[in-house]
Amino acid sequence: MKAIVYEKYGPPEVLKLEDVPTPDPKDDEVLVKIHAASVNAADWHFLRADPFLVRFMNGILKPKIKILGSDIAGCVEATGKNAKRFHAGDEVFGDIFDCGLGGFAEYVCARENALVLKPANLTFTEAAAVPMAAVTALHGLRDEGRIQSGQTVLINGASGGVGTYAVQIAKSFGTEVTGVCSPSKMEMVRSLGADHVIDYTKEDFTRSGQRYDLILAANGYHSIWDYRRALSPTGIYVMSGGSMAQIFQAMLWGPVISMTGRQKLGNFVSKPNQEDLAFVKDLLETGKVKPLIDRRYPLSEVPEAIRYLEQGHARGKVVIIIQDEIRNDRRL
């Protein structure tokens, strides 16, 4: 099969399109023929070993996992002998980060519990754009942020992968949503359902005097003290990513501020799981959430796709088309 492989850590140029053996499913795995995959910040973190911590997870000197790509959508091709949930021909999607990645390839083996049947109303391309970003947004809002109907919620970084899902998921919980983004994306964030949109190049929401019950920041963007000022007295701030300095600040000061007052502030790491992807699937099937796709690249252009995402201004998700979607789906 064709796959995008890397043998050493570095910039996107170290990624090569190669022929590699098609994997065989273990007993609890299925072999998936991948139709589409999407790119996440995790891919370039693993590619560059940035932060350095990645080397403790994937090899100190060179990568043990050589094929990146966590979000996939495709068809089950074969099943391991203990795999009972899915059958050959099933259309599935999922985040296979905990199965050892491998989505930038024509085939991958994944445990059954990483996958869910693809929503019937989505193409493979759309489905591949969902798992990691949408489940992260769900964990941030529902589990870390304890979102409640009627609250005021602010999403900082509302126009990227996590943010576009966060706006829609927050609306699905019956909240009043403010999205923060750059000027060219304001209309798009409004179209996702945001009640208010703030252009961060013109207005600093942390100094406007407005207070929010819940703030989800895709990345840090501001200091934790700025976020504290923008929270209601019992408000919660959660951060899904950011620079090392912002992450350390959230890890160090977040618990201190949270222990000494009624506000809660901190970062979180989202772990993929089948149950929460199934929850997101329901939101997709009822039309409450829609994937927003910025650019599509063929498998051979994964390096360009990662280079684009790394610039930090994607409009929703960046997808890799692996099988010919046009043939399979007339809507694209």
Ligand SMILES: NC(=O)c1ccc[n+]([C@@H]2O[C@H](COP(=O)([O-])OP(=O)(O)OC[C@H]3O[C@@H](n4cnc5c(N)ncnc54)[C@H](OP(=O)(O)O)[C@@H]3O)[C@@H](O)[C@H]2O)c1
């Ligand atoms: N497992 C996990 O816990 C997990 C999973 C997924 C992601 N993450 C982390 O979450 C973070 C976000 O991921 P993502 O997929 O959403 O990234 P992304 O698609 O690159 O989106 C980042 C967004 O940030 C916006 N932005 C840039 N500068 C800004 C500023 N000063 N103020 C407000 N917004 C600004 C950009 O929008 P504009 O173009 O409008 O500026 C862009 O849409 C990453 O750090 C990632 O590592 C963690």
